[in-house]
Amino acid sequence: MENERKHELFKRHPLLKNMANADAVFWENTKWQKKARTELFSMKEAEDAEETLKRFSSYLIVAFPELAKSGGLIESAIKEIPAMKEALEQEYHLLIAGRFLLKCDNTLPISGSIKARGGIYEVLKHAERLAIAHGKLKKEDDYAVLATEELRAFFQQYTIAVGSTGNLGLSIGIMGKKLGFNVVVHMSSDAKEWKKAxxxxxxxxxxxxEADYSVAVEQGRQEAEQDPLCHFIDDENSKDLFAGYAVAAKRLKVQCEKTNIIVDDAHPLFVYLPCGVGGGPGGVAYGLREIFGQHVHIFFAEPVASPCMTIGLMTGLHDAISVEDIGLDNKTEADGLAVGRASKFVGKVMEKYINGCYTVKDEELFTALRLALASEELFLEPSAHAGMFGPIQLMKNGQDYLEKHGLTEKMAQATHLVWATGGSMVPQEMREEYLKKA
Incomplete structure (x- = not known):
C-alpha cells in the first residue's frame, strides 16, 4: 500500500496506528444494528444444515462409534470455569462481573475444533449431493448405507480440496477420507507439523x-478448477461452511435453557470468538444474533500480528486490505488465526452483526494457557486462548461501550462465554512445548 493511502487511512482511523505498532486494541463496531439483516445469508440455510446433519446421524454413529452416546450429534458442552475467572482477575488486577463460561469446541468429536462444525458439514453435504445425483441415495433412506464399501468405492472417484492453516484441513481430511474421497489439503507455512502428519x-x-494462508487457498482453488471431479471447500467464500457454523446458535440456546443461563435485557450475554479468515466465528455470530437478538454482544479476537477482520471492518475495505498493508508481518503462535486478509463475504455480513473486535499479544495467549491449566486443568491450543482475553479487554478498555449500551449496571447478571476453538487433539509433546513457552 502506497504511503499516501496508508497515511490517509491512519488519519481516518487513528486506532490503525496502534495496530500497526502491534499494540493490543479494543474496537467498537459503530455500524452494529439492534435488528441486523443481510441479503447475503438466511437462517433458513442454517436450518437446512441442521436437517442435513440429522439425516447423517445414523451414518456418523457407524463411522465414529464415539458418537453413539450423542445419537450422532457433533456437539460440545458449555461449562462454568470459576477458577479461571479468579485466576484472570488476579493476573490482571480487575474484577470480571458476571458468570464466566467456556463453550468446549476444543472437545468436539472427530476433529477436536470448531472446524468440526462447518468443515464436516460441507463434506457431508457434498457427499449427499453426489450420492443422490447418481441414484445411490434418497433423503428418506437410512444414511448408514454410506458406510458400505459400495459407497466408499463410489466416492473414491472424487476429490475434495481445501486451503488451511490446520484445523479446517483436519476436519475435512478426517471426514473426507472416512467417506472414501481423495482429499488434498493445501497448507500454509504456519501450519503445525503435527497437523500435517x-x-x-x-x-x-x-x-x-512457504507462503501464508491466502496463497495456500488461492493455489488450492486454482488447482481444483482444473479437475471437474474435485470440489474445493473455499474457507474465504463458502456459504456451506458458514451454515454449518451457524447451527451452533440454536443448540447453544437449548444448552442455556437447560443450565439456567438467562439471556434477556437484564442478563446480557457476551461471547468472545477467536477469528482467522472469519468463517467459523462469522457463522456462529450470525446464528447467535438471529437467536438472541440485541441481548448478545459478540467480539472477535485476533492476534496483534494478524488482525485482518478488525482492519477490514474498521476501514470497510474487507478483503481489499491486508495486515501487511499496515506494516504487520502476520506471524503468530496462534496458527489458526494467522490470516492476513479477511473473507469479504463474512466481513460484509458481519458489518451490522458483531459488536466489536479486540487484539491480543502472543504472550497473553500463553499466560492464559498457563492459568487455565493451573486453575481448571484445562488445555486449549494458543489460538483458542484469544477468547480468554475478551473479558479482560472489555473490562479494561470497553467501559465506554458498556456505558453507551446501558450495560454497566447489568454486568453482575451478565454471562461471559469464551468460545474454545481447539486443543483436544494436540499431541503431548506439543503441549509440553507450549507449556515451556507459557
Whole structure:
C-alpha cells in the first residue's frame, strides 16, 4: 500500500496506528444494528444444515462409534470455569462481573475444533449431493448405507480440496477420507507439523507452501478448477461452511435453557470468538444474533500480528486490505488465526452483526494457557486462548461501550462465554512445548 493511502487511512482511523505498532486494541463496531439483516445469508440455510446433519446421524454413529452416546450429534458442552475467572482477575488486577463460561469446541468429536462444525458439514453435504445425483441415495433412506464399501468405492472417484492453516484441513481430511474421497489439503507455512502428519496418516495428500494462508487457498482453488471431479471447500467464500457454523446458535440456546443461563435485557450475554479468515466465528455470530437478538454482544479476537477482520471492518475495505498493508508481518503462535486478509463475504455480513473486535499479544495467549491449566486443568491450543482475553479487554478498555449500551449496571447478571476453538487433539509433546513457552 502506497504511503499516501496508508497515511490517509491512519488519519481516518487513528486506532490503525496502534495496530500497526502491534499494540493490543479494543474496537467498537459503530455500524452494529439492534435488528441486523443481510441479503447475503438466511437462517433458513442454517436450518437446512441442521436437517442435513440429522439425516447423517445414523451414518456418523457407524463411522465414529464415539458418537453413539450423542445419537450422532457433533456437539460440545458449555461449562462454568470459576477458577479461571479468579485466576484472570488476579493476573490482571480487575474484577470480571458476571458468570464466566467456556463453550468446549476444543472437545468436539472427530476433529477436536470448531472446524468440526462447518468443515464436516460441507463434506457431508457434498457427499449427499453426489450420492443422490447418481441414484445411490434418497433423503428418506437410512444414511448408514454410506458406510458400505459400495459407497466408499463410489466416492473414491472424487476429490475434495481445501486451503488451511490446520484445523479446517483436519476436519475435512478426517471426514473426507472416512467417506472414501481423495482429499488434498493445501497448507500454509504456519501450519503445525503435527497437523500435517496427522492428515498424512489419515491418507490425505498434503501440499505445503512457504507462503501464508491466502496463497495456500488461492493455489488450492486454482488447482481444483482444473479437475471437474474435485470440489474445493473455499474457507474465504463458502456459504456451506458458514451454515454449518451457524447451527451452533440454536443448540447453544437449548444448552442455556437447560443450565439456567438467562439471556434477556437484564442478563446480557457476551461471547468472545477467536477469528482467522472469519468463517467459523462469522457463522456462529450470525446464528447467535438471529437467536438472541440485541441481548448478545459478540467480539472477535485476533492476534496483534494478524488482525485482518478488525482492519477490514474498521476501514470497510474487507478483503481489499491486508495486515501487511499496515506494516504487520502476520506471524503468530496462534496458527489458526494467522490470516492476513479477511473473507469479504463474512466481513460484509458481519458489518451490522458483531459488536466489536479486540487484539491480543502472543504472550497473553500463553499466560492464559498457563492459568487455565493451573486453575481448571484445562488445555486449549494458543489460538483458542484469544477468547480468554475478551473479558479482560472489555473490562479494561470497553467501559465506554458498556456505558453507551446501558450495560454497566447489568454486568453482575451478565454471562461471559469464551468460545474454545481447539486443543483436544494436540499431541503431548506439543503441549509440553507450549507449556515451556507459557
Amino acid at each position: 496427522l492428515l498424512k496418516e489419515k491418507g490425505a495428500t498434503v501440499i505445503e507452501y
